[in-house]
Amino acid sequence: MHEVALAMGMTILRAPDQSTKDPLPAIVSSYEISPDFTQYTLTIREGLKWSNGVPVTTEDVRMTFELYGDERIYPSFPIKARTLGRADGTPGTVTIIDDLTFTVTFDAPYGQFLAELSSWIPDYTLLFRPAHFIKQFHADYTDMAKIQPILDALEIRTWEDLVILKDMRHWELYREHGVGVPSLTPWIAEEVTSSVVRAVRNPYYWKVDIAGNQLPYIDRVEAEVSNQLQSIILKTAAGEYDVVTSFAQIREMPLYRENAERSNIRTVLHGSINNPPILFLNHDYDYETEGSVWQQLVSDPRFGSAIASAIDKEDVNNTLYFGHYTLDGFTKETFDPEASNRLLDEIGMTKRDAEGFRSDPNGGRFELTITTAEVSPDFLGLGELLKSYFENVGIRTTLDVIGNSLFGQRMNGNELMATIHWSDEPIWAPGISEDYWPGFKGHWAPMSEMYFNTNGESGRKPPPYLQEFFDLHVARKVVPPQSEAGEALYADLVDWFSQHYVTIWPVGRMTVPTVYNADLGNVIKDGYPFDRALDYGMEQLFFKTPQ
Amino acid sequence: MRAFIVRRLILIIPLLFLISVISFATILLPPGSYVETYVQNLERTGFIMDQGQIEAIYRQYGLDQPAALQYVLWMSNFLLKGEMGRSFMYQRPVKDVILERLPMSATIAIVSLAVTWLIAIPIGIYSALRQYSVGDYVATIIGFVGLALPNFLLALALGYWVFSSTGRAITGLFSIEYKGAPWSIGKFADLLGNIWLPIVVIASAGTASLIRILRATLLDEKNKQYVTTARAKGLPERRLIMKYPVRVAINPLISTIGWTLPFIVSGEIIVSQTLGLETLGPVLLAAALGEDMFLVGSIVMILSSLTVVGTLLSDILLAWLDPRIRFERIGA
Structure with a gap:
């Protein structure tokens, strides 16, 4: 729902x-x-x-x-x-x-x-x-x-x-x-x-508007409650909704454009509140195992940099998003498989098995398991692309797609090595969102977070490099996030993310469509992030032809 | 016969108790709870819930109590007050959620079943009597295609075909303005404009399998000696076929009629989900995924009860329809 x-x-x-x-x-x-x-x-x-x-x-x-x-x-x-x-x-x-x-x-x-x-x-x-x-x-x-x-x-x-x-x-x-x-x-x-929400x-x-008229202009709003994305898309293309924002899906743009005249709809592409799915590397995974290979790798920034360099961002953008997304994000690496191979060699993953996959630095079998749930149709496609990029540099990769509920449970239980999920941080004005938090949308240090939240009663005492994150997080809350000091502190936090590879960015900011009735006036077409701006500010909308 | 029915009715009581325990335990098996799923879904859309609020909701839903106590409370309210608990997902009493969707579930199930039988029985009889004729081959091909094609795929393809040729999206049973509105001529006309698609889709697979079953059984029966004897005695062919082999051949239909009752409540979940129908099937699916345990538990209990009652009805109908079954019992 x-x-x-x-x-x-x-x-x-x-x-x-x-x-x-x-x-x-x-x-x-x-x-x-x-x-x-x-x-x-x-x-x-x-x-x-x-x-x-x-x-x-x-x-x-x-x-x-x-x-x-x-x-x-x-x-x-x-x-x-x-x-x-x-x-x-x-x-x-x-x-x-x-x-x-x-x-x-x-x-x-x-x-x-x-x-x-x-x-x-x-x-x-x-x-x-x-x-x-x-x-x-x-x-x-x-x-x-x-x-x-x-x-x-x-x-x-x-x-x-x-x-x-x-x-x-x-x-x-x-x-x-x-x-x-x-x-x-x-x-x-x-x-x-x-199945429906009716509001008056x-x-x-x-x-009130500038002429003193009380808002909203529209007397009644009806919203259909649906759990079927395909139904939403077909009805959107048929012009049965006056406004569709978050669920319109960029891959359906040809369908909307093709039916624009027949269904009396218009489309606009704009930024979004959500970011595209990103790869979270869990820095707390397997932390209780003595001599954990994963801990050895993930705490070494060269491993994260090798992973980031293996990703062909433009390919992801063109394959999944018609080239409409940006390529920025917390990880600054560009596609460079040679650099990726070099870094993996440097950290000791030199030995290869009969299939050409790299062993771990101790010579044992290594497998990167990425888990995701079908929260959005592009998660699976991205997972398959990431698997191919990582295998291209010799990292054996498994993509595990599980149910939404199980995904949450396993994530909370610190059972997932790497996950794909949304996160919103860089699209907001600096620092007002805390989606970067280690146990929020995708988990990158859930046990360290638990330690922080319980004042050390349970969870994992963060290693020094993770403790740095918590210190920065606390420091920036003292001042307003968009004050001069707040923005400087947030920049430090972003630097920390760039250097420690807890989140890896395959692409940057999203572009998504909004589909609306051509008869609707005062539709916001600028501003960012647009889709929430509309969801959260519809009182100025009106119908050019009285309904 | 009466003793048989009474015995079966008494047996239903421990059976339903067992089903209720197993279904409740099954619902509790997955890790986590509705509240965790709810909180995760909120987080995905940007909302953050405080720990205090989360704990309050656990208590509000009774999820802070031991599972056995949760079961006892749920079952005792079910039996003594007819209350099925509150749905976490809809924040309403479970029975209101079920009653809101049940009429449309039943309508679709009954109409598609009627359509299935009306089409499948004559074609099945024709196919068996005219074995290897052109008509039989056509029915066989259609039957196999119907069986092989997944319902949801047919639903998607038909839905898109209707949209591309008419510009109209048939998803759901009502246009948004009629959802939840009181019945009127306009609402009924709107329903007729939408309901045919799910009925065609649901009936197609049922029709295909029924044609195959009826054809196979009738082929067996029509060559039996009692048919030859009756024919030799000069019974008109039409009366002979309809009164004897066809009557036996529809036994499989009657014996499966018991499954119709649960089907009426939540039949064709995948088609309903694909077409966004406002029936109980998608509610059951969403509730199961969201761990809305009293809603799932109540629907499962209703389905189980209807299956048990339906099976009893099938047995009684069979005994009434087929003298051999009656005589077998008397002989025993």
Whole structure:
């Protein structure tokens, strides 16, 4: 099932594109940050209302922090509202000044919080949950005699579980239990079934156009819920959807162009929030084995450089992406099989077997196993290409394609040597995404990450070169990511990635199509990354011919 | 006969209990849980969930309890209150998810079964009676092609053919404006414009195999001595064939009628998935992949119960239809 994202992105602050540099107030009317980045004072936009007409006040913020700190409901305080966004950071505290003004305080500098306030990933729900709505289900505020019938009807065991269900993050607003939940989005869910989401305009939405007309222009939005990519593509080509972004697929461009007139659709190619699949080398794999060959190889940057040099980036780009992707990324190597062979010889992988494959530096059999799941149609094609490039320089390679769920389990269990997955880091304005994190989309050091997250209670004590990464990561959170100091720290982090080959980039930035109804006006055609810009900003769209 | 039915009904109870335990255990076998899959899917789209929130969801879904307790709670609610638990994926009671999709699953299954029988029985009889005729060869070729061609491939090819020749994409059973809308003439017309494709696809493979089964059985029967005797006694040919060998030849159809009941609930998962049909099959598949265990468990329980009941119905029908089976029982 695909995620339905209808013009969310109601961030607390807002900067152009997806950046966080000098953000302007959005759902707040003003904000002030203390020079040491420990105090954030925000004033809610006067007259701002939830979608049911109830005013948004500091009581909503107070309630949010109360829920965060209530162990009956959430066993731990959210990371992004803790100092430095760390699991061991002290929880932030909120001070209510009046109905509209409040201060969030941290016990140490936390400049990254500015990015969190400006990013659609945590969104407004980071600080604002509708208190009046949640209190109806909360036993401290409402008599259990009133709550019990709701529990019975929904087949839910306790009031705490009911609060968790109703206290939702923005990505849940267009699921069935999001119907009736007050929000700050342009459209609110009216009906959600297993096959369709219907949303209607939020009558209290606060944005207006330059002429003072309230947005959004479109009254109703319907989104089909489908788990069948081929169906989505055919219906897109038939013009049955007004806007298709993330799932349009560049390889289907000929189909869309061929049917443009008949189906009254238009296409535009643009950058994407996602990056193409990249190769993750797991630097924690097999770390518990004494004298592990993999550990010996992967901790030697020459091995990573040899892998990167073996990849024919242009071939990948032309074969899978019609040459539309860029060739940059964290790894700077260009296609150079000679250099790759030379590096592999240097690290001792000189002996070859009868099939021409290299042995490991100790003379034993060596096999690189790349595992992937069919998250996107191009993962498999890329895997086959990588296998051919690596075998070209004598590295025996196996491509293992497994189910999505099993992939996640094995990745979490540190059972995968190398994986193919998306990662988003370089497309964002410097450092506002943390997709580079070692245990996020593809895993490159999951046990070291565990050690970091548990303050050394479990996992692997990172070797010095991996510890450098964690130090850089922590250091950059002290200041805002797009401040001068923040950008310099992020550059250091990128250097670290280039030198240690935890991620290998077969191609760089993606180009993807958006297909839209030719009758639709105000379609964003510039800006980057475009597909999310549209998903998260559709309130300006209108039909040139009245529907 | 009555004692036989009562005995079979009593046997169903421990059988269903066993099925429920095995199906629940099977659902728990894969490593991880729905919550882990959900969190991974969110991460793929850029969202990060806090550990506290993840733990809260574990507790909310009861996944923090031992598996045996989860089973007991699920089964006792199932038996005592008719509740099947909540679907994690849809955040709704399981029975609502099932009831939303069941009518269309049943409609497609029943109509395609009827189409299969209406086409296959006459052709099968014709093929057997006119063995090695041109018509028989044509039916045989069509039958083999139908058997050899995977349903999902036929669905994809037909879907694309319809799109390229008409500009209309037939995927799903309803256009988006009619999804979830109350029934109207427009909605019914929209359904008719879409439903024929899955029915053609699903019926094609069933028809092909049924023609082959019927032809083979009828060929065996029509040369038996009782047929020759009846013919020698001057019974008209049409009445002879239809009353005796055909009646025996359709036994395989009757004995497999028991499988029709589970088929009505979640038949042709792959075709439904390929064509994006709003039936229960894709829900079962997605739930199994997403480890939505109460949803999977409930559907599997319903399917198992229907298979057991359906098999009993088949046996009763066979005994009623075929005197030899009845006499065998009396003799025993």
